[in-house]
Amino acid sequence: MTAATTFNEREAEVCYVARLIEDGRTYWVAGGGGPMYAVLLAQRIGYAPNAQYITEDGAIAPEPMLPFDPIQTMVSSRAGYRALQWGTMNVAQDYAALGLIDYGILNTLQVDTHGNINSTFLGEYPDSGRRFGGPGGADSIAAMAWRTILMTDQQRRKFVSRVDFISSPGFLDGTEGAREAAGLPAGTGPWRVVTPAAMYDYTQDRRLRLIAVSVWTTVDDVLKECEHHPVIADQVATLDPPSDEELTIYRTELDVRGQTSDRGSWITWNGEKYEQMEDGA
């Protein structure tokens, strides 16, 4: 693997998640975008050639024909191409309820210290603030996949102590057994949070913990972009930048239209270190 010298921070985020993909496991991914790309990248580069994914429209282990037209990330012939099965939304939820889905990967608007996810409302529900679309399939994933990986941006307004509205469950109030008491399957829950700048896991007592940062940033800079301070691991690792091999597959076979990288900032190697450019540079 050769470290890449120029890449977008969102490309790095997908590479980080791709390296977490475990071979021979099943993933329920949000349709299209980073979560799906991460599994496909892991399959194609060989990190996890036999990982499989499903989407909430019942596309079971598809081999999608990319790219997709706008919005056509589910219930479309390209997204469901060469699947092993065509099901429906209830089929997808059944597989997760049965314990057949090892991991879920989600994008989210807002996450809190106990891994709860908000995709419904910023502000005071229902009257004072901004309405968003709701949990969609994320609630099923976060409730029933054995482990949940969240992808989000490293921004203060996204890393909060308590989300404004729990759309999809993390560890709820953080107390032991809170998920089970609410009726959720035992042994499930948040596992990793990945941003372009950092990676987090959860402590034994179910609190968000910073475990790694990107090579171009520092723990202090990451903490500036957290409204609440997470637990910090004794050893905070440095995440390897994307490799040329990863980016080649990602750019030529997956996000061929560059939709991931038309937002977010670019990172370049200046001969001595990696530098983050201003957004849009």
Add this chain to the structure above:
Amino acid sequence: MTTAANRRTSVNERGVEYLTPDPDAFRAYAREHKQRRLISKLMTERDAIAAFVEDGDYLVYDCNYLQRGPASLIREIIRQRKKDLWVGAKFTYVALALLVQAGCASRADVGYFGSRGPVFSRAAKEGRLQFYEYSNAGMTLRLRAGAQGASFIQNRSLGGTDGFRHSGACVIDDPFTGSPTVVLPALYPDVAIIHVQEADVYGNARVFGTGIAHAETALAAKKVILSTERLVETEEIRANPGLTSIPWLAVDAVVLAPFGAYPGSCQGFYASDAEHTAEVFAAMTKDQLGEYLERWVYSVEDNSQMLERRVGETKLLELRNREVIREGYPS
């Protein structure tokens, strides 16, 4: 007496209103109204919507305006200016915005809807729109419960969320395991609109590709309108019965609607119109849905006139040609 007038709602201890699940009322309705005979239900979109969608109905559409959904039937509901619909708003990007802008919808059980633009906040602020919170699969499970003639269904998700607090769900002690479990009220919609690739004139229907909950939706709803890309002979249905996912028993109206999912895609038949998708999203964002509805709904008489005047044969042919994948779809 209209369906909506016969229907009851309940309010739980958290003050959340939901459609009362009443399996015996559904059975009684089915006994009287669901057509057992094999008779043609073919009709125009105008007649179907006029006959079967009433003001105040609980409406479920399967899929959505951009993905193998009953887009032409949604536009006809708007054209006929139906009022006070309660919408099962799961897996939907655009349709709820159109229905709210047009003054057709006043309540929504949310799974997920495209929320861009000011139309929702304005309607909510003016008291014209009330949300209740579920999830996509929470809504399809409610439909599954309806489709199996039950009054509730167990759900291993939704528990502990704020959505739960604003839903009709509750937590009970499972009588068999003793563990706490979430149960959802079954959903028996007053009316369902579903777009399929193939159906016969009686309403035996085939759906190809992945989907949301077409079979459950058709069975759980009191009144069911299908739109179909293509009519097939009943002999063809009998030659491959394993492909039938919706039976004639459930269906009240069959509307022949080639490009009925336009501007959405219809797997195996045509790709979505990406320019139109961008146009309708821009209309949501820029608060121009009124103009959008004027151009695409009110100023044309029906779907075929819209396709002819607003889309054109060249574009339709292009969309057909862009749908290149054949595996698993009818030839």
